[in-house]
Amino acid sequence: MEIEKSLYDNLQEFFGFDTFKGDQEAIITNILNKKDTFVIMPTGGGKSICYQLPALMSEGTAIVISPLIALMKNQVDQLRAFGGRESIAHFLNSSLTKGEITKVKADVSSGKTKLLYVAPESLTKEDNVAFLQTVNISFVAVDEAHCISEWGHDFRPEYRKIRTIINEVGDNIPIIALTATATPKVQSDIRKNLQMTDATLFKSSFNRSNLYYEVRPKKNVVKEIVKFIKNNPGKTGIIYCLSRKKVEEIAEILNINGIKALPYHAGLDAKTRAETQDKFLMEDVQVIVATIAFGMGIDKPDVRYVIHHDIPKSMEGYYQETGRAGRDGGEGHCLAFYSKKDVDKLLKFMKDKPVSEREIGTQILKEVVDYSESSVCRRKQILHYFGEKFDETGCNNMCDNCRSSKTYFDAQEDLIKLLTFIKEEGDKFDDQHIMNVFMGQNNQPISAYKHDEHKFFGSGKDKGYNYWNSLILQAELSDFVKKDIDHYGLLMLTDEGRKYLENPYNIKYILNREMEAGDEEDGDEPSQGSGTLDVNLLKMLKDLRKKVAKQKSLPPFVIFQDPSLDEMCIHYPITMEELKRIHGVGAGKALKFGAPFLELIKKYVEENNIERAQDFVVKGTANKSALKVSIIQNIDRKIALDDIAHAKGISYEELLKEVESIVNSGTKLNINYFIDEMIDKVRQDEVYDYFREAEDDSIDKALQELGEEDYTYEDIQLMRIKFISEFGN
Template sequence: MAYHLKGAPSILLAMQNPQDILQHVFGYHDFRGQQERIVNAVIEGQDALVLMPTGGGKSLCYQIPALARPGTGIVISPLIALMQDQVTALRELGVRAGFLNSTLAWPDVVDTERALLDGELDLLYIAPERLIQPRTLDLLHQANIALFAIDEAHCVAQWGHDFRADYLRLDLLHNEFPQVPRIALTATADMRTREEIIERLQLEEARQFIVGFDRPNIQYRVQQKDNPRRQLLGFLKDEYPQQAGIVYCLSRKKVEQTAEWLQKEGFNALPYHAGLPGNLRETHQSRFLREDGIIMVATIAFGMGIDKPDVRFVAHLDLPKSIEAYYQETGRAGRDGQPATALLLYGLEDVVKLRQMMGASEGNDQFKRQEQQRLSAMLGLCEVTSCRRQILLRYFGDTLDEPCGNCDTCLTPPQTWDATEAVQKALSCVYRTGQRFGATHIVDVLRGSSNEKVLAQGHDKLSTYGIGQDMSADEWRAVLRQLVAAGYLDVDPEGFGGLQLTESCRPILRGEQRVHLRRDIRTRKPTSTRTARRPDADITEADRPLWEALRACRRRLAEEHGVPPYVIFHDVTLRDMLERRPQTPGELLDVSGVGDSKLERFGADFLEVLQGTPEAVEHAQ
């Protein structure tokens, strides 16, 4: 096995105070937000449900109690591919960590199980499918367990966007180990999902910690699809050349085609979806975590639990199914707190495709209704003319008193127009064509097209034929898209995407209600005080040689230890070094992110750079 399970640093054996563990193990001087309250509750033996945004420091909420309480902290994680990276990062901090999953050879399984029973592990990561096996439960009953941490707890939601069937069995923890505290954590859960987590994990008595969902460093943008490849290419070249990001697509085929196209355009892009061989997925994920400037083109199979802090953008080329999925996926950008962008391109065809997928789902009627409601909320976020962040936070029960100033609708307020007459024409055309045709046909009829389909259906004889020639096809598609988003039109989920009137459109057709829509303007970048630039663009020319030398030192150590550079130190830590210019081990320990173990392992290397002459700094690069 690649991990040495013995030889814990003596400092861990002596520490039980959470503040000491925070500082000496993790290198941070202060807890953030509600972290300290959560940590203390679990140390005291209480159960907890924690909702905290990605990058908010969820892992510390169970890692510190696991180190402070007697025994081993058991972490249930659905992501086998990431366990080794998480364990490796902990070992760099001097924490005795291991994992049990299907990737281990039998001798390594035995070695890890022995270490658990002998009290040689502080944290043990276990895949849920292994946890529920009788052999594993018997093993845990013999061990001294400090706590159970259920990571990505929203996976228990049976009809959620990241459902894992094995999570439904995790209620056994309450029954089999009633005296062991449990902490369930997730970054994404609306009220309905929270209730399901509580019910299925039997956390009715747990303390709930709902931390604010806002990620103010992420700039949210939504654009209508208008040649998506051209839009994505412009976005990448203008704003994020040679920087790490994720591009999400709905289908595996589109993932592979998009990755291949980006490679031809000069980007270091890799595909990732569940249909690729496991070893290839693992290779691509490892490259994304360890190399700079990789773009991962993926389905939703990729991303949960990704700890890479310097993902600068997340782009969606297809509409997510829900705000929860959108928030979860965009949250993988900017974990380091630096500016990041979430770009979403969507069109009416996305709505049709998702509605058809929902109609073909094996779920019951209640599930289908809930999915439709979630999709409608997602569409509402796309079409809103006010601050997107306020709408996004409100969905999760959070509030933002003032517009954020960092989303496209704040930076470039959309134009609106009185579309009542156009809407009446569109609704009438949908009705007179029989409420069974898609948007393309409706637009053709409105604009008076004489194509074969219009003539074959006899729709050139309708009163609505040609009444919309004053508007372009794109303008009519925008009207229909917004009518679907607003609930005035529905998409037949069991047919071929036919548009249908809803009850809410009656007042409009009767002339009792006016409708204002947003005026689509072909792709434009929002006017922003934050222009596209390198994340380190604020570093002065005088400081840049030392900055690059620190990065080079980190890169060398990462290669030597076989870990991603951010496992050695985050950029935030290097910036703090650059500002403080520590010259002694004691001064280096005051830098954010430098704990005792990393000081011992890496301190001399970084101090050599920090103490060096200009010639030495230049040589380090």
Template sequence: MNESPQSILQHTFGYDAFRGQQEDIINTLVEGGDALVIMPTGGGKSLCYQIPAMARPGCGVVISPLIALMQDQVDALKAAGVKAGFLNSSLTAEQAYRVETDLMSGDLELLYVAPERLIQNRCLEMLSRARISLFAIDEAHCVSQWGHDFRSDYLQLSLLHERFPHVPRVALTATADERTRKEIARRLELTDAPHFISGFDRPNIQYRIQLKDKPKQQLLKFLKDEQSGNAGVVYCLSRKKVEATAEWLTLQGFKALAYHAGLPAEMRQRNQQRFLREDGIIMVATIAFGMGIDKPDVRFVAHLDLPKSVEAYYQETGRAGRDGDPATALLLYGLEDVVKLGQMAASSEGDEQFKRAERQRLEAMLGLCEITSCRRQTLLHYFGESEAAPCGNCDTCLQPPSTWDGSEAARKLLSCVYRTGQRFGANHVVDVLRGSSNEKVMQFKHNEISTYGIGMDLSANEWRGVVRQLVARGYLQVDAEGYGALLLTDRCRPLLRQEESIQLRKLPAQINTASRRPGTVEIDERDQPLWNALRACRKQLADEHGVPPYVVFHDKTLREMLVVRPMTERSFLKLSGVGDSKLERFGEAFLQVIRDFEYPGS
């Protein structure tokens, strides 16, 4: 007879109680039902399929696009005493045969499979002869053509419903707006399954968004002032910028690595392993990096370019602070990002409906950057949630931006866009407003129009801020088909007719963070020697077993050791994250470290 979910939670994974909707999801699957699960990164999605797979007879099959991470996921399960394996292209024929033999003989509780392997007839035939407890479709947003990580192999996963009608299926993802949720349910034939949507709020993440102003120096100040020695991810839009930024950070004394799809697979794998297994590594990457990364102690995510949607931004920032400790999400953006992303969307192979949806998502992302109210409230509203009060942990809450009546300035700018023929980008329109006599202004005789020189009262930076906010609020559009020309929308008519006014935000000052390090969990000075010894013990055990340190224990468990100072196996087992297998494999080594500090020389 299989163990109960509560017993597995306690004895295998070392937790006393379920969180949020975990128990309801697990019970649904244990009883043979299907489910669609939307749960934020760090919310405990994995347990939602791992526990029912172990509680039901047979082996749970997890479909995951993350070939490079399967080894670490399986290592983590084995460290907890779970019989787990994976099948993907990294295995030799002999290794794959051994895993298949374990599956057919009933010696596996969880099997991870890449989608491209699962849909092959040979694999489907094998699964039909095995006893399967459930199918878990991880990173389910990959099935959505509206989503940000579309994978064509996922489109064929509806065959699971047809070939295995009596095996429960669960689709899981951290990020999906309503449209994406509906598409996931439709494509995977889960429309009749209950949807478990957990809160999207990650209160431990501080959201900070700043205009680009010497972005390298902004990043350097952030890293030196707040993130010294911390692990983090820096996202860039292009591969070239990834490599240049990683090289520059290395010259500044940081341990920085590059990751993008154009690098050799061996180098990507090596860099990813270093990020997972070493402390203080900064990964500079395109969005090719990060999905499914289980590293719990990522203290920051920094974007040096604007993400293409709020969904992508939420997914990427969610890679910080999975352990629940304070983390920071820093975004640096400019209007040039909007132009570049708009051009990328316009040149995509999607139809007009797809391109229009992409533009709307980009405008929502710019809107998040330009708001004067709480960023977290706006972020949650995008996913259909409401936050009653401002969060107190984003830049607009910590230092509320000043606003000014920008009605007249907006009218000047909109008029200038109209009188220059809606054919030019922001920089040229600003030059005309400020009375520039550069070659381009003279060539098009824009020194002769009525709006020439009427904007001398604002700096070029301030005018660009007006442009961004008018785009964000829908008064202007950026023409992605051409060279980023500004276009008037119908919404600007009442403003031009002086039938409405508009409040704009002033250029923000930098938040003073010198006395506040939101990405750092401070250890009391008296506990520092024991803390260092516990971390050294963890690193040694991790190296011996060939796994990342967090597979042995998370930082949170080590900090609990500092507080509790357990002396016996019984008290050690009560620590969060300590199950029977981890107690047996690692307990004595940590207990000895603690005893040596409590009773030196004994």
């Protein structure tokens, strides 16, 4: 066969490979035969060769539509390297100058260019449409085709216009649509919208057997991340966060803790982003901390872990992002941190969206919640989501749920009730409604359908939400029920479910583990509050603080505050450097008061054979250091505190907290110029005398003692700042 021979010759010549992977050969042959082609192939499966090779072998220019400028650049560079000449591939997008656009169009017109990458926004421009009408187009490749669907994880309205533009450009142009993630619903949307209902479908398995999936409750998340990375020395990874602010913050913390990391998000200029990608590819940095925009088209085969600091918005997003790990078939650890607070935050973001968009977004997010909270094999859940059957024994313990001990329950009786309810009441209700029926939770929809009078109403009240959630999720995984594609979330009885009702049998399901309260936010000092507090040491440190306070004629809280002592009893600092890292200590206080405390802790550690996990004392981020420096400079210039707050866009209360934190860490600040304006001398002296004798620094106690009619909370706070600054620092 001529086509076959030239296929392999070209594969060897352009890409240096001897064999095709998976369906690549059949896909390429289909395109070369001018047939519409639909490719669903997971990340790392070799999607790009599916359109690059036929483009290089066909007459004319192939148009590749892609939403990602980084991916375009990456692929164009690779093709130029393979093809040996610059004109072989070009991209057309908003990053080009007028001169560069003219050069691209000249190369395409002269037939030198085999692949032209176009952003969907550029495709819709009139002059580009007019230009493409003059070009001999071999076929159009629509990459990231899931962007067409509102049910996809990355919907882009411009993608909806692609078919119209292709029709304007020419007749009978073959199309290849490619995506790494598509649920049955999204597949159907892509076919309809691109008018390619007769396209040949090539769908690879979504199973990535080398990836290990794990979800942890979001507690001490920064400490957990630092610990994980330090336990994986020399390996590269990606950390995904939902906000740019969090990306910057985490990258900074990692660097402070000796881990080479760089931030990556859309707020950085193109040059910085390109340099960051290059540094990651060249292994000059170990970790990229990114928003979801990163990684698309970054072909680094040996990413060893992908960490989700925040739970992703969709299973497609999660699958695609975890798919960056282990693309060479080697180790890939996918770790996600889950917290109800993150889910609430994402739901809040959706509040302002149109109703239909909000409903879709909520349903998509619910899938992520179910996945995170479930105790069933993670791999089975992921593959089921993408319409693929999987037996969990094939997971080979490559997920945390398969490695954990499980609690099973007999599901037969309640499963029959569940399926009977759906059969009798019709496919009109989502899982939440059905759970409310069984748990006897009455609300407007329940009473509207008279379900508060149903024979099953309240019959499973004693079993609780977690039980019913586990049952419904696994009834779905067993294919007894499915979610209605067009009315997402409504449960339908399947043929399997009907068969089970006719011929029920004993069945055991797994009870979801109650997720620990993974809602602890990272503070600015992530090391605080982690580990176990050593109460014996705490008592000794408090006695020492009292003694030092007596010697210096100061109240104990001026030496070190309680949270600082607590943290010393978790991390056992024994050097001046380690002490400075303790929350609320800082260089000034460490040098002034630290020596006897370090001596006591060192002796205590030796006598009690304590192993100090010093690697994992996570140094706090300096993410507020710029603000703090600016506040100190403004106070030195004697600018009123309320004016500083206004200029910094924070409230007066927040500013006082910042000033207090600066002073508590041992920096001396003179705010007399402001206090003298606010509080008369007599009252200043009265508060000063109070703090000189006080056992602790509680403002509430001071107000009780001094009289709330004479002082405000902020008056006392200002005087406490002055007192600690003058006496403690």
